[in-house]
Amino acid sequence: MQPLTNRSKQVVQKEMTFMERIYLPAILKGMAITLSHFFKKKNTVQYPEVKRPIAPVYRGKHVLKRDDQGRERCTACGLCAVACPAEAITMVAAEREKGEEHLYREEKYAAIYEINQLRCIFCGLCEEACPKEAIFLTDVITPVETSRNEFVYGKDKLVEPINQRIDVSKRQSWRMPEQQS
Ligand code: SF4
Ligand code: SF4
16 A cells, blocks of 8 residues: 555564674663763753743633722623633622622622632633623642642632732733733
């Protein structure tokens, strides 16, 4: 049969020579290749102690933002969950009670909001879909966990701490430069 490329080699079953039978030259050749790698530039990065530089538009761990007054922006409309191709987002909506206006910006809020980081493909469609500018991806790499359940991030891991706000403006300025002017 005619081969598709010219890369194929015809295999010939020929007698091994004496040198091939004793394997020594092949072993020495292999060890020389291994030794030569000791003197080459190392590509391995000792993560997490050492981190590779990442692109300004890197899509990492999500954050649920608060507004200027510290209220949660998310109104549990579900658009991010509908847009998510990996079905990684789930939520339970609740009505804001009287006296909770300082906690939630809208009359409806997410009582439960979860993202399964193992399902997520970090496509960023959730932040594109959000009409409230409530969810953003950050440049934080999702940390390593030891059990699958710990990768289901709830509001405790997603909502930004009130005293430790997460600045997403740098990544957004690269993502949508025309909106920064
Ligand atoms: S980044 Fe993409 S896959 Fe991940 S939660 Fe958002 S929409 Fe879903
Ligand atoms: S994060 Fe945005 S899109 Fe998703 S439920 Fe909240 S307000 Fe709606």
